[in-house]
Amino acid sequence: MNPMEIPMVGRGTQPETTRTFIQDPDNAPDEDMREAVQALAREGEWIVQPVPEPYYAARTKYGRVKKIPFEKTWHHKSCGQCGHIPGYSTSIFWLNRFLGYDYFDPRDQTSCTAWNYYASATSNQVAQAAVAMRNFSAAYETGYFPIIHCGTSFGHYKEVRHELVHNHDLRRKVREVITKLGRPFVMPEELVHYSEWMYAIRDQLKSRVVYDLSDITATVHPACHYYKLQSGDAIYDPEIYGGQRTAAVTSVVQELGARVADYSTWYDCCGFGFRHILVQRDFTRSFATMRKIEVMKEEANPDVVLTHDTGCVTALDKSQFATQAHGRKVGVPVLSESQFAALAVGAHPYRVAQLHWHSTDYRPLLSKIGIDAEKAWTEFQEDLAQIEQGSMEYLSWESVL
């Protein structure tokens, strides 16, 4: 069969409409939850943990200022990232160290348990809020400020905050549980997703990029639970998509020097489905490939798909193997923007980005960036040999910075 020329639609990051959304916080159609949180603190309902300084002042959907802390962050890790694609969280931690920021990686942290809740509903409002508030309390007691790695945790915690603010009965029940645990009842001043921190540090990363990424085309999948749940509290920027879509991920990738190409099904979810990814993957595979990867390939022919949530990386990456077997037009590596950014500023593709946990072939991407994948793999194999022989117990931070 002769190779086919795939048509390119060179849209850049200009959406089809040329309209720019004018942000006007004074006329925002929704309530500023942070004000309500502070009002409840004044009434003695809970303690508010302030965002540590220095912070970055980002704009949310309707133009409100959101404080994004640079450091003294308590990392609320993600089950799926840490369990199955650990280069995702490793890259976030590595970028903190690379920029010299103080952070805390806690063991006194549970999952938000929202993956299970959205998959099986085997929980309830009080339990879900208690899990969130227990984690917030644990962060507060360390003096570090929570930053949330998972898009679903972030979205779910925004929902929990909304419910706790508006439902005093729920607040009372949850406070009773937290008090029973002997912990303080604390709500953070802001709920911050790590991709917002990435947005805040994008300028600092730009000056440290070690590769020319101008030939790299990326497509961005914005994560549903990041910006569809409690939609007002997500980062938007008039310079990115005219302020009509979230600026998370896209702004960072552009700042690193890569090209972000648009595609028509950007609003569609990834097909993760929570229950489906675990026990009904025919749906996930079909949706992830037919509505996302194939459309991206057809319209933008990207070198990489970049996103900012656990489930999206998993669904979009892992679904491609079986679909490829059917001869369909897939085969695009999928990474988080934290991994892509780490690579851009010189992180090792296996020691830090841990790409060997991903399924779809990422080596053509590395090669195009200018990274020798074979040499890097040999280096990583040497590390593994040292661990196996006992001359090194673990791969340490000192050896990857």
Add this chain to the structure above:
Amino acid sequence: MLSNQYPEVPLEDKQRLFDQVKHDQRFDDYLYGCYECGICVAACPSARFYDFSPRKIAQTLAREDIEMFYEQMNDDIWNCSQCFSCLRCPRQNNPGGLITIMREVAVNNGLRSTKEALAGYTRIIYKIMTTGTQVSPDMLQEDAFPDWGPQVKEVAQHLDLWRRALPPETLHTTGLSWQVEERTMLELYTIWKLTGVLNMISELDEGLHDIMEEVMDDALEDQGFSVV
């Protein structure tokens, strides 16, 4: 359209479930009416691959169509992806949220269709509720994810070694996503017990409930944690 899918179930039983959904504290925030515009359906991933419609969910609840509601409780709600793309609704409805409530009621009442929908999923419930993390590295096994290709086998074969080649100290685990302190785990068990979540599990799978209760009770007792 009238439903007659479940004529053998008494109307009072269907009404009782409907009332439980309607009396959930979130219900009034999630349903304001329906323009029948279909925007939620256009945005819905599940609507593309299943005979499923978030619009019908909202309409059925708004009309209090008890027969159709019961049909949806059994045949529709587990198709939802819970992505909340339907929040694009111009009427500010939250069909995905309504489905979350319907699912909770379905679990609480031990509906047979719910047990069937979650049959392969119960090992995950055990994992999240007893370890505090939803998925673990050692779940990446070839027989569990055959469609993910040979890379899963590669991970499984080198799992212990590859986990030790991760710089973050908390990730040196295979049975958990990250290392969780014992006290943290006990606090999580306390939350499940105090909030009635364990009782929900008994409606879904009594055997699973008994195992989890034993694990949690033993751990709490050993550490002198009292849950009253």
